Amino acid sequence: MAAGDYNAVRNAIRKIIPQASYDDGSAGPVLVRLAWHASGTYDKKSGTGGSNGATMRFKLEAEDEANNGLEYARKFLDPVKKQFPWISYSDLWTLAGVVAIEYMGGPDVDWKPGRVDDVDEQYVPPNGRLPDATKGEDHIRSVFYRLGFNDQEIVALSGAHNLGRCHGERSGFEGPWVPMPTRFSNTYFKLLLRSQWHRRKNSVGVEQYNDEDNELMMLPTDMALVKDPKFKPWVEKYANDKDAFYKDFAAAFGKLLELGVVRGPEGKAMRQYARAKL
Numbered sequence: 581m582a583a584g585d586y587n588a589v590r591n592a593i594r595k596i597i598p599q600a601s602y603d604d605g606s607a608g609p610v611l612v613r614l615a616w617h618a619s620g621t622y623d624k625k626s627g628t629g630g631s632n633g634a635t636m637r638f639k640l641e642a643e644d645e646a647n648n649g650l651e652y653a654r655k656f657l658d659p660v661k662k663q664f665p666w667i668s669y670s671d672l673w674t675l676a677g678v679v680a681i682e683y684m685g686g687p688d689v690d691w692k693p694g695r696v697d698d699v700d701e702q703y704v705p706p707n708g709r710l711p712d713a714t715k716g717e718d719h720i721r722s723v724f725y726r727l728g729f730n731d732q733e734i735v736a737l738s739g740a741h742n743l744g745r746c747h748g749e750r751s752g753f754e755g756p757w758v759p760m761p762t763r764f765s766n767t768y769f770k771l772l773l774r775s776q777w778h779r780r781k782n783s784v785g786v787e788q789y790n791d792e793d794n795e796l797m798m799l800p801t802d803m804a805l806v807k808d809p810k811f812k813p814w815v816e817k818y819a820n821d822k823d824a825f826y827k828d829f830a831a832a833f834g835k836l837l838e839l840g841v842v843r844g845p846e847g848k849a850m851r852q853y854a855r856a857k858l
């Protein structure tokens with residue numbers, strides 16, 4: 581296969597998304613989370629972190645508690661990397677998020693190649709840059725403003741919780757947000773507004789919000805989106821206007837995957853460029 585044939589890589593990613601014996605039969609949600617966590621370490625002030633470098637291959641970042649379970653996503657992609665050794669892990673992880681969103685019925689997201697994998701640990705960002713689900717709106721803002729997002733983009737990105745589930749042994753939280761966690765939709769926003777959520781301790785003793793039947797869940801950070809007077813209008817908008825959500829999600833997710841990626845003249849992302857900007 582010719583180097584640079586990203587459509588061939590996209591097809592190979594589509595083939596590994598159905599995983600009969602994993603979760604809800606799909607690797608899609610955990611691939612989306614891998615792309616997000618690879619990118620969400622960015623810090624706009626120092627220019628450090630972000631998807632370039634694929635620094636989650638290194639122990640410090642792989643073992644950040646926030647990344648528990650993402651080894652599944654990385655393993656699902658191993659055969660694709662073997663088939664296309666010329667693609668960098670940093671491009672593969674971000675592209676897999678894009679392909680997974682599209683595969684699950686979500687919007688097309690702009691994606692550009694050119695990320696270069698780091699060869700050593702020198703640029704691994706410190707642990708603790710990803711959001712903590714036990715916290716509230718101030719914490720959410722401090723993390724996402726550090727990434728360069730505004731309130732509208734924060735709510736749009738949070739709509740990714742239409743996908744997948746929480747795993748007690750990974751995060752301490754349990755359950756899916758929506759009844760069909762492998763279809764992209766705006767159901768998460770509708771449920772945030774319409775369901776009665778009660779706070780309870782789950783089976784591992786962690787406080788979360790559940791619906792009447794304890795089948796669906798919300799994190800404390802999810803509930804902050806309807807408590808906060810600036811976030812809530814965006815939740816209402818996306819609950820009522822699916823097209824607006826898809827459009828805004830695609831823009832914000834595309835922006836997320838580009839954080840910290842500074843490309844040189846040939847399109848290759850380079851550490852020298854990132855540092856020159858500091």
Ligand code: ZEM
Binds near residue numbers: 738741
């Ligand atoms: Zn999530 N997320 N996330 N998220 N996330 C989980 C799962 C998934 C937060 C969070 O703590 C958690 C964004 C924002 C935020 C996905 C995508 C995106 C889980 C469950 C937690 C605890 C992990 C587990 O147990 O396996 C917090 C606090 C967030 C912001 C305040 C953004 C932004 C995302 C993408 C754009 C996805 C797809 C999942 C489901 C993963 C899976 O394995 O099913």
